[in-house]
Amino acid sequence: MWLFKSLRLTTNLTMSYLRSQKFAKTDWMKLISYWDAPKKLEYDLRAIEKRGIEDKKYYRTLLDLREQIGIIKRAGQYKKSDEIINAVIYMTYKESYELIREAIKSYAEGVYPSEKIIIVFSGEERDKENALNIANKIKDEFGRRFMDFIITIHPYGLPNEIPGKSSNATWAAKILQKYLDEKNIKYENVIISNFDADTVTHKNYFAELTYTYLKTLNRERQTYQPRHFYHNNIWSVPILIRLIVLGFTFCEMAEANDLKTYKAFSSRSMGMQLAIDTDFWDPMVIPEDSRQHWTAYFLKDGKYHVVLIESPIYMDAVSTSKYFDTFKEQYIQLRRWAYGACDLPFVVFNMLANKKIPLFMKIYQIAYLMESHLMWATAPIILTFTGWLPGMLNASFRTTVMAYKMPGVVSYLLTFAGIGVVVYAIITFTIIPRPRKHITWKYISLLFQWLFVPLASIFLSSIPALEAQMRLLFNKKLEYKVSPKVRK
Structure with a gap:
């Protein structure tokens, strides 16, 4: 399951990244001008067809735009x-x-x-x-x-x-x-x-x-x-903080491929x-x-x-003016984000009360929300200690053949799943801004930072999420605290 999730995340992230690069080149103001003047759009489409279609993607974009104008007009929702x-x-x-x-x-x-x-x-x-x-x-x-x-x-x-x-x-x-x-x-x-x-x-x-x-x-x-x-x-925060924010960026980009959730x-x-x-x-x-x-x-x-x-x-x-205070404030921010688990009762109650939402979609949304918060709090811990847990919990298991082979199997699966880390590293180099000084050292740090993923994911992801969920379980309220953003 973990291997599948890793490969799925990597695939979705790659697709999302390639799509974002494509749209980065779009002239949105020109498309707006076509939207405001459908006759000009028709004129330019005929001109392109007359002289020959050289840029098929751009031509397809204009055709889609013409079709969408028609859909919006037929719905009586056209605006300039x-x-x-x-x-x-x-x-x-x-x-x-x-x-x-x-x-x-x-x-x-x-x-x-x-x-x-x-x-x-x-x-x-x-x-x-x-x-x-x-x-x-x-x-x-x-x-x-x-x-x-x-x-x-x-x-x-x-x-x-x-x-x-x-x-x-x-x-x-x-x-x-x-x-x-x-x-x-x-x-x-x-x-x-x-x-x-x-x-x-x-x-x-x-x-x-x-x-x-x-x-x-x-x-x-x-x-x-x-x-x-x-x-x-990004270049003035500790490596572990950089890993956390890059991780959230990549997860968000990957999740954007499923707009239902x-x-x-x-x-x-x-x-x-x-x-x-x-x-x-x-x-x-x-x-x-x-x-x-x-x-x-x-x-x-x-x-x-x-x-x-x-x-x-x-x-x-x-970011704060003091190094270790930055980790404390990052923990507090992530705990606040994870406190979003409080939405679960609200969602379940309203799903049950609403008769117009299809049953399948109710189950799908609730299951995805539960899985998201469960994985956030437990996945890094489980992945880090999977190979050791059976032997730690059951002494007799240590003498079995499965116990002998299990570390190798787990190592193989995690190594294969590590393909995602290579993809993350490549995308990181392309999306973050160029550092102003110490360029060589900072780019080298981008490669080695991924060695700290287990440490960052446990102490600055899982544990804050677990605390947030424990606070909800025991009705211990959380106060909103603005996260400091000190520029250095």
């Missing part, structure tokens, strides 16, 4: 790009000016026109002075480049809230809703992006997002999920109407991303999907 507005819910708590500036700058300097973007900058009352100073400074530099730059402060201690990302995001989204109402802007024409403070977007992100939103049938029912690359400070995670985008329908983000829940995902899933009776956005967003790995 000038009707669409992007709004960014940008939350911050004690982050530095340099980190925030880099994020906001990326939204302003992408290929998509920034004058079609609204920024809702939301700080916390507990960090009010710092947040307002940074917000005003950023607004002075970039504010004129956006459609609007709204500054708000989320009050501390509101009823039925726990401090954290979800309560701040909900506060900011309601401020945006009020703004849209005052400006008479239709919710269906607004794409809302929920971004962490360290979220830097690829130059194509908003262009691809807008194009994908326009061409998606029942676009308001969907969430639009970008890839997460933790590259902003692919869940919205962290920074992502959606239609404003869907955000309103789900009452934004539950301010009493720590894993606000997965809870909103499941809320939307049941609200739409299972007819809700995550749409993949190939253009990545870049985020920070956990």
Whole structure:
């Protein structure tokens, strides 16, 4: 089973990587211009056919676009790009000016026109002075480049809230809703992006997002999920931390090949109407991303999907000014992520209550969710100690022929499964940014870092997940703690 899972993960990751490389070359603004002018699309298609088809992939893309325009028009859902507005819910708590500036700058300097973007900058009352100073400074530099730059402060201690990302995001989204109402802007024409403070977007992100939103049938029912690359400070964090964030990136890329179980995670985008329908983000829940995902899933009776956005967003790995504190904070972050297991009762109860979702899909979703959290907490430990456990638990087993041959068999299977590590190493070299100094040493470290996978996966993956699940079992609550992102 483990060999199969390893080979499946490696295959899916490779397919996902190749697909992302293909889409990285796409001119999204040109496709948007064709979407807005179907007659021009027809003219160019005839011109290509007349002079001979040289680029078959591009020709196929235009044919697919023409077909999709027809589908959307027949459904009565056709819109042009000038009707669409992007709004960014940008939350911050004690982050530095340099980190925030880099994020906001990326939204302003992408290929998509920034004058079609609204920024809702939301700080916390507990960090009010710092947040307002940074917000005003950023607004002075970039504010004129956006459609609007709204500054708000989320009050501390509101009823039925726990401090954290979800309560701040909900506060900011309601401020945006009020703004849209005052400006008479239709919710269906607004794409809302929920971004962490360290979220830097690829130059194509908003262009691809807008194009994908326009061409998606029942676009308001969907969430639009970008890839997460933790590259902003990848070279300044310890090797074990780098392994963890690369592992999450690769797992997310691999899981994107099965959109039936692919869940919205962290920074992502959606239609404003869907955000309103789900009452934004539950301010009493720590894993606000997965809870909103499941809320939307049941609200739409299972007819809700995550749409993949190939253009990545870049985020920070956990980092502090002190070496060992970084490991502590990484542990805390992963424990918080693993606390998403609290969704299981919510999912099971609503699956049983909803009569419109097919039985097979109910079983499939519940089983996948259970397996994901079970494997997260136990797989690294089981894989590391599989060859030793039978003898440790049963002394008489040590004298059998099976006991003699078992270490060799396990070693052979794990070595074969190690093909995946080679693939991970190759992809790592191609996706992470070039280091600014000590280039040779840092690239060598990329090869040798994989030797530490057992150590990282047990102490910075399995054990945090086990603690999170034990806390749920014994009803020991977990408080939301913002992960520090120190740039060095």
